[in-house]
Structure formats: C-alpha cells, structure tokens
Amino acid sequence: MRKIKKIDFVKIVFFNLLLIIVANLSVLFSNFFGISNILSGYSGYVVSLVPPVILLGFIFLDKFIEKGRMSDYGFRSFNLHHLDLILYALLILFPISFASRVLLPGFDFWYSDFMPFSNLSILVIFLIFAMPLAVITEELGERALFQSRISKFFGSNTAVYVVTLNFVILHTPLLLTAKPEYQLLMLVNWLAYAFMISLIFEYTKSVYSTILFHFLANLINSIQMFLHVNLMLIPEAVLWSVWATLFIITLRSIVRELSRKRRSPSLHEISWMQKFYLLFLSILYPISIELGGDDAARYTLFIILLASIMLYYIKDLLVSFTKGQRT
Amino acid sequence: MxxxxxxxxxxxxxxxxxxxxxxxxxxxxxQINSDRIDSSIKHAQLYLKSVYSEEYLYDDPYIRCLSVEQCDPRFKKIDAAIDLIWIRDQVTEHSLIDYQIKNADEFLKNQTILLENEPVFDQRGVFIGDQHCILASMYNDTKITKEIDALVQPYGWANRSLFNDENMYRKIAYESWCVMFLAEKGSNKSTAIMLSEFMLNESLTMTQNPKISSMAKGYAALHSLLIFKRLGELGYNISYYEPRLKLLQDSISAAADDKSLVGDTNAQSIFLMTLSNYKYPQTTTKKIALRLLERQNDDGGWQSAIDKKDNTGESFTTLHAILALNQYKLAYIG
Incomplete structure (x- = not known):
C-alpha cells in the first residue's frame, strides 16, 4: 500500500465525477446523435467517440503529470490466462442469470422498453457500436482512472468492494423506475457482475480484460433478452444450455481459480479517516451525485475539483521553480 | 469404446x-393463462373506475382536449363510450364498470340522434362520418343509413386526391367503418364489396411502399382487415381474398416490432386485437400480449407511450388494452 497524499484523495473523487459527467455525455450523444444518427451517417460515429476520447485524454494528462507508466492505469498486455479468467467469471454468473430469467420472466419485456431488443437490425448496430463504446467509456473511467488508484493506495480487497458498490450505485437511475421485484433482480445481478469485473481487474491489472469481460457479459445478456422478447424459445434454451454445460464441466476449475489468494493489506492498516473516505467513495458520493445532484451541481463540483487540482500542481510547480532558482 | x-x-x-x-x-x-389475463382486465377496470368522470367519461387530458388544439371533447367522449360498449359485448366480466357502460350507452343513444343532423364531411371535404356509421349500426338509425347510402361514390366518400401516399391511411380508417356499415345495412351490397377490395388494394400498395411509415401501413392494414373480418361474419365469402389478407397481417406483425411503434402501447393493443381476430401465429401475438401485460401500471392503467411521464391518453389506452387482451384470450386460450 503506497502513501497517499491529500491531492490523491481529491483526484480520486474528481475522476469518479469525470466518469459520471462523461457517461451523461454519452447519453446526451446517443439521444442527439445516437443509434438513429449512426444509421444515417459518419458524423454520429465520430461524435459518439468523444466520451472515451475525453477519458483517454485525462489518462494521458495524469500520466504526464505523475510521470507514471501506462501499466499503472491498466494498459497491460493481454494474455491467455486473462482469457481463462474472463471465461470462468462469465460461467460462474450462470446461476444468478438463469434464476433471474426463470423467476421474473417479465423483466426482459420491461427492460426491452429501454433497449433495442425487439428489432434485430437495431440490436446489431447497438451491439457492434453503441454498446462497445459505452463499455470502453465505463471501463476507462471506473477501472483505469478510479479502481487502479484505490487499489494502489488501499489494496486489492478494499478496491473490489469500494468499486463494486460505486459502480452499482452509478447505475441506479434505471433501477428507480422499476417495480420492487425488478429492483431486487437488477441489484443482485449488477452486484454480481460488478464484483466480477472489479475482481478481474485486481487479478489481471488489465483494463483490456475488463473491457472484454464487460462486453461479453452485455453481449450474452443482450442476445438472451432478444431471443426471449421475440419468443425464440429453442435458440434461447440452447444458449442457456451451452452456458449451463460449460458451467458444470468447469465448475471445479472456476472455484480453484477464484480462490487463489491475492496479496492485499487488511483493513486494520487503514485509518478511520480513510475508512470514512472509502465509505464516502463507495456509497455516499455516488448516491449524492447520481440521485441528489442535478447537472448544474455536478458541473459546479467538477469545476471546483478541477480548479483545486490545477492550483495544487501550479503551486507545486512554482515551489520547485523557486527552489531551483535558489540553488 | x-x-x-x-x-x-x-x-x-x-x-x-x-x-x-x-x-x-x-x-x-x-405462459399466459386465462387467470393472468382476467386479473389484468379486472385491475384495468379498477383503474377506469378511479378516473371516471360524469362530464367527460374519464378525467383524462386527452379526452378533455387539454393538450391539442382543434379538438372537440365531445367526439373523444363518443370514442371512449364506443369502446365501453365493445367491452360490454366482448368481455365476459365487466361488473366493476357496469355503471360506466350504462351511462355510455345512454350518452351514445343521444349522440346518435344529434349526429343525424350533422355533416359527414369537414370543411376541406374530408369524410369524417366514422362515428355516424358506428353509432347508426349500433342503434339501427335509419336516417344516417339513408344518408351514408346516398353519399357513397365508386371511390368511397372522400376523393382520393385529398390524400397523399402517407396519409391515405386516414381515408381507409375513417371510411372502413362505413364500408362495414354498408355491407350490413346498405341498399347496395356490391358497392360495399367493391369498396372493400379498393381498401384492401390501397392498403397492400401502402405496405409495399418503403417511403410510407410503419404507423400508416399498420393502421391502413388493420382497418382493411377489420372490414374483411366483418364481411366474413356477415356471411360473405372472403376465401378469395385470404392470400392478400395474410400479407396485411404480416405487415401488422412487422409494424408491431418497428422501433417507432414498439413503445406505442395504444398501437400495440390495436395490432394485438387485429392479429388475434385472425388467429395469427401465436409467436407474434404472445410476444405483444406479454409486452402489454408487462407495461400495465401499478394503478391498473396503461400509458399511451412508454416514455411519457404524464397520463395523457391513459384511459383510452387502457380501454384498448382490455379489448386486445380479451381478444387474445378468446383466440388462443378460450
């Protein structure tokens, strides 16, 4: 666990807010230039690339200021072991997904009112364009900028719990519009999937792995929902059956892989103030930003945080400059 | 081994x-069983009970014409009252809204007498006699029958040139009720058959035109299908038209999945009603029925569009959803 400076606390909060603002930009773009615009021309495609590009810009800027390496942000080469881990993580989610489908079959119909699951051509465009971009945006923000830092300062275990909760709460606006039983279903599923993504990042320290897992999870669930809401029962049964067969035959390997010990400091090494800070980051902050704050409040806070970070670095620069002149 | x-x-x-x-x-x-539909319909009737209004039938901004200009609440009330009469005739259990049905019946009887003296064309010459024909058929009004009979032309009532390709569905929608009426009560049955064929062919032409919206195609198709269903019930031989009627059903099935109409609960209800009427393959109708059942609000009503925050048109959509789910039950569950 590395020593944490005051500015790091501010930067972690700032990067989390940056993701929320950029994710809202994605929604804005998809409304104005979204799927329909992608169909109509090249401009929509270019405009929708803006959110991940903004996040990449901040990653490069931070790397430059911190004199860090790209691997500090999860840009590590992808290897075959990562692929194993991703597949195991997907397979272990089978019981939760199947139970959800069987116990609350109406959920897919409710959810398809918000997603393009009733029309194949729109679904294909969503899957090859809009969804991957949204996944890349979320992973750059939540993993490369946010989890990498929490993991660095507070250890892997803490990072998994904090980021899982934070990630789930950031998805709550949709949750609030649902019936209570669907709220519970979404909460359980999101917690399970978010936990898996955070865990994969801690195992691999690679943002490519989490992007791939997140994409595959969304892809499988989207295809299943499309088959369900269009009542293609036989293909849907085959999909579940493939998932179940692979789950059964790899169960032992999955348990072995996931029970590998990770080196992580215990919570005893974290001060009370830091514990409160983590609680704030995982629950209080995303709730207040996502549910309590409007756009104006978010942008104001964003500017305040950005200004404080800039002032800190300018001050730092001036101090080192005057020190240099003295010597 | x-x-x-x-x-x-x-x-x-x-x-x-x-x-x-x-x-x-x-x-x-x-699975959708009879209990599930009955419970949904009962829940919907509780909603209709909660929004009932003596003056407007339902306290709904759409019926009260609060959100649209050039709208007369009287005609909206007639539409809602007609739906209630259809519920009385088709849905077995309607005791929760019996008093509404009784009031609607009284109201429509009075309106039929008033409509006898009202024109069936608007100022632009567009035919607006659909309510005349529905009510004249319901209450055996001879004066309206004679008027509708006398005004019919080989092309229908309104001139084809008043409509472009896209809004041709309006002519079909308005006139379809009078074509059914002529087939039932008119003096010249062959005119009714000729007009039915005309509407069928117009609808088919529309379904093959890629420039026409799914909404226009869907509404044109369902009104033509409605005509032929009625012709069949009246004893006309419609087997010759079956292949073309099947094409129209397919176009409604496609319209129900169109991205512009998936969220339109009112359209989904009317499509389900029509397809169930023709016992269209259940993979399509069950999908729409599940969609409808899932969208029912906690208060028992249905919003007209899934992304609408207010309740404009909720009572109308609820009336249509009741009729659609009931038709689905009759066609596939029994």
Missing part, C-alpha cells in the same frame, strides 16, 4: 438434457 469418445458422448447427452430442461422451464415461465 475409448474414454475420450465416452466423454464426448456424456457431454452431448448432458447438453441435450439441459436444452430440454431449459426449454420446458422457459416455456412454463412465459
């Missing part, structure tokens, strides 16, 4: 077994 071969065989058997189990479990979870 080698070990590898046996393992592969075990795996294949496991896969087949799981596929079978999944299919049975999934199929059971999506």
């Amino acid at each position: 080698t070990l590898a071969y046996r393992r592969v065989l075990d795996l294949v058997l496991l896969f087949i077994f799981l596929t079978f189990i999944s299919y049975v479990v999934l199929d059971r979870s999506d």
Whole structure:
C-alpha cells in the first residue's frame, strides 16, 4: 500500500465525477446523435467517440503529470490466462442469470422498453457500436482512472468492494423506475457482475480484460433478452444450455481459480479517516451525485475539483521553480 | 469404446438434457393463462373506475382536449363510450364498470340522434362520418343509413386526391367503418364489396411502399382487415381474398416490432386485437400480449407511450388494452 497524499484523495473523487459527467455525455450523444444518427451517417460515429476520447485524454494528462507508466492505469498486455479468467467469471454468473430469467420472466419485456431488443437490425448496430463504446467509456473511467488508484493506495480487497458498490450505485437511475421485484433482480445481478469485473481487474491489472469481460457479459445478456422478447424459445434454451454445460464441466476449475489468494493489506492498516473516505467513495458520493445532484451541481463540483487540482500542481510547480532558482 | 469418445458422448447427452430442461422451464415461465389475463382486465377496470368522470367519461387530458388544439371533447367522449360498449359485448366480466357502460350507452343513444343532423364531411371535404356509421349500426338509425347510402361514390366518400401516399391511411380508417356499415345495412351490397377490395388494394400498395411509415401501413392494414373480418361474419365469402389478407397481417406483425411503434402501447393493443381476430401465429401475438401485460401500471392503467411521464391518453389506452387482451384470450386460450 503506497502513501497517499491529500491531492490523491481529491483526484480520486474528481475522476469518479469525470466518469459520471462523461457517461451523461454519452447519453446526451446517443439521444442527439445516437443509434438513429449512426444509421444515417459518419458524423454520429465520430461524435459518439468523444466520451472515451475525453477519458483517454485525462489518462494521458495524469500520466504526464505523475510521470507514471501506462501499466499503472491498466494498459497491460493481454494474455491467455486473462482469457481463462474472463471465461470462468462469465460461467460462474450462470446461476444468478438463469434464476433471474426463470423467476421474473417479465423483466426482459420491461427492460426491452429501454433497449433495442425487439428489432434485430437495431440490436446489431447497438451491439457492434453503441454498446462497445459505452463499455470502453465505463471501463476507462471506473477501472483505469478510479479502481487502479484505490487499489494502489488501499489494496486489492478494499478496491473490489469500494468499486463494486460505486459502480452499482452509478447505475441506479434505471433501477428507480422499476417495480420492487425488478429492483431486487437488477441489484443482485449488477452486484454480481460488478464484483466480477472489479475482481478481474485486481487479478489481471488489465483494463483490456475488463473491457472484454464487460462486453461479453452485455453481449450474452443482450442476445438472451432478444431471443426471449421475440419468443425464440429453442435458440434461447440452447444458449442457456451451452452456458449451463460449460458451467458444470468447469465448475471445479472456476472455484480453484477464484480462490487463489491475492496479496492485499487488511483493513486494520487503514485509518478511520480513510475508512470514512472509502465509505464516502463507495456509497455516499455516488448516491449524492447520481440521485441528489442535478447537472448544474455536478458541473459546479467538477469545476471546483478541477480548479483545486490545477492550483495544487501550479503551486507545486512554482515551489520547485523557486527552489531551483535558489540553488 | 475409448474414454475420450465416452466423454464426448456424456457431454452431448448432458447438453441435450439441459436444452430440454431449459426449454420446458422457459416455456412454463412465459405462459399466459386465462387467470393472468382476467386479473389484468379486472385491475384495468379498477383503474377506469378511479378516473371516471360524469362530464367527460374519464378525467383524462386527452379526452378533455387539454393538450391539442382543434379538438372537440365531445367526439373523444363518443370514442371512449364506443369502446365501453365493445367491452360490454366482448368481455365476459365487466361488473366493476357496469355503471360506466350504462351511462355510455345512454350518452351514445343521444349522440346518435344529434349526429343525424350533422355533416359527414369537414370543411376541406374530408369524410369524417366514422362515428355516424358506428353509432347508426349500433342503434339501427335509419336516417344516417339513408344518408351514408346516398353519399357513397365508386371511390368511397372522400376523393382520393385529398390524400397523399402517407396519409391515405386516414381515408381507409375513417371510411372502413362505413364500408362495414354498408355491407350490413346498405341498399347496395356490391358497392360495399367493391369498396372493400379498393381498401384492401390501397392498403397492400401502402405496405409495399418503403417511403410510407410503419404507423400508416399498420393502421391502413388493420382497418382493411377489420372490414374483411366483418364481411366474413356477415356471411360473405372472403376465401378469395385470404392470400392478400395474410400479407396485411404480416405487415401488422412487422409494424408491431418497428422501433417507432414498439413503445406505442395504444398501437400495440390495436395490432394485438387485429392479429388475434385472425388467429395469427401465436409467436407474434404472445410476444405483444406479454409486452402489454408487462407495461400495465401499478394503478391498473396503461400509458399511451412508454416514455411519457404524464397520463395523457391513459384511459383510452387502457380501454384498448382490455379489448386486445380479451381478444387474445378468446383466440388462443378460450
């Protein structure tokens, strides 16, 4: 666990807010230039690339200021072991997904009112364009900028719990519009999937792995929902059956892989103030930003945080400059 | 038998077994039975009870014409009252809204007498006699019958040139009720058949035109299908038209999945009603029925559009959803 400076606390909060603002930009773009615009021309495609590009810009800027390496942000080469881990993580989610489908079959119909699951051509465009971009945006923000830092300062275990909760709460606006039983279903599923993504990042320290897992999870669930809401029962049964067969035959390997010990400091090494800070980051902050704050409040806070970070670095620069002149 | 071969065989058997189990479990979870529909309809009637208004029939901004200019609440009330009469005639259990049906019946009887003296064309010459024909058929009004009979032309009532390709569905929608009326009560049955064919062909032309919206295609198709359903009930031989009627049903099925109409609960209800009427393959109708059942609000009503925050048109949509789910039950569950 590395020593944490005051500015790091501010930067972690700032990067989390940056993701929320950029994710809202994605929604804005998809409304104005979204799927329909992608169909109509090249401009929509270019405009929708803006959110991940903004996040990449901040990653490069931070790397430059911190004199860090790209691997500090999860840009590590992808290897075959990562692929194993991703597949195991997907397979272990089978019981939760199947139970959800069987116990609350109406959920897919409710959810398809918000997603393009009733029309194949729109679904294909969503899957090859809009969804991957949204996944890349979320992973750059939540993993490369946010989890990498929490993991660095507070250890892997803490990072998994904090980021899982934070990630789930950031998805709550949709949750609030649902019936209570669907709220519970979404909460359980999101917690399970978010936990898996955070865990994969801690195992691999690679943002490519989490992007791939997140994409595959969304892809499988989207295809299943499309088959369900269009009542293609036989293909849907085959999909579940493939998932179940692979789950059964790899169960032992999955348990072995996931029970590998990770080196992580215990919570005893974290001060009370830091514990409160983590609680704030995982629950209080995303709730207040996502549910309590409007756009104006978010942008104001964003500017305040950005200004404080800039002032800190300018001050730092001036101090080192005057020190240099003295010597 | 080698070990590898046996393992592969075990795996294949496991896969087949799981596929079978999944299919049975999934199929059971999506079942729509009579109880589910009855409970949904009863819940919907509780909603209609909660929004009932003596003056407007339902306290709904759409019926009260609060959100649209050039709108007369009287005609909206007539539309809602007609739906109530259809519910009385088609839905077995309607005791929760019996008093509404009784009031609607009284109101429509009075309106039929008033409509006898009202024009069936608007100022632009567009035919607006659909309510005349529906009410004249319901209450055996001879004065309206004579007027509608006298005004009919080989092209219908309104001139084709008043409509462009896109809004041709309006002519079909308005006039379809009078075509059915002529077939039932008119003096010249062959005119009714000729007009039915005209509307069928117009609708088919529309479905093949890629420039026309799914909404226009869907509404044109469903009104033509309505005409031929009625012709069949009246004893006309419609078997010759079956292949073309099947094409129209397919176009409604496609319109129901169109991205512009998936969220339109009112359109979904009317499409379900029409397709169920023709016993269209259940894979399509069940999908729409499940969509409708899932969208029912906690208060029992249905919003006209899933993304609408207010309740404009909720009572109308609820009336249509009741009729649609009931038709689905009659056609597929019994």
